[in-house]
Amino acid sequence: MAAAADWLSLGAVADWLGAGCLVAGALLSLAAGIGVLRFPDVLDRMHAATKPQVLGVMLLLAGVGLRLRTSEDLGMIALVAVFQLATAPVAAQMVGRAAYRSGGVNRSLLDADELADGR
Known part of the structure; x- marks a missing residue:
């Protein structure tokens, strides 16, 4: 019974959640790196470099935070997350x-061309 209580401790659950976040991130x-290499267009590559990569970094930071x-x-991880969210977009x-x-x-692939008027 004591072994089951040790396995279900708060620290062990946080470690397992952190490991899951690290793997998912x-x-x-x-996937973002593969997308940058394989996508044919600049806009597709830009999408691959920002959306899944930022979520991946956030999951990695959450995993590291759960482990440490x-x-x-946690303060340093929060700073990294803020700078990542501010600079990637x-x-x-x-x-x-x-x-x-x-x-x-x-330009023929664009649904809407907001920059066509020279802004």
């Missing part, structure tokens, strides 16, 4: 805008 980051559980580590916007302006985007 690594798989999402791997100290206030100093801005970088994707700049890459997409530069690709559009340089002619790297096939």
Whole structure:
């Protein structure tokens, strides 16, 4: 009975949840990397570089936070998460805008072309 109580302790559950987040985050980051390599268009690659990669990093940070559980580590993880969430969309916007302006985007594939008037 004592072995079952040790297995179900709060620390053990947090460790298992952290391990699951680490694996899921690594798989999402791997899928993002494969998408960047295999997608044919700049906009598709930009999507692969931002959406699943950011979620993958957030899951990795959650997994690390569940494993470490100290206030100093959680503060540093929160800073990394904030900077990741602040910089990834801005970088994707700049890459997409530069690709559009340089002619790297096939405009016939766009549903709506908000940049056509030169903004």
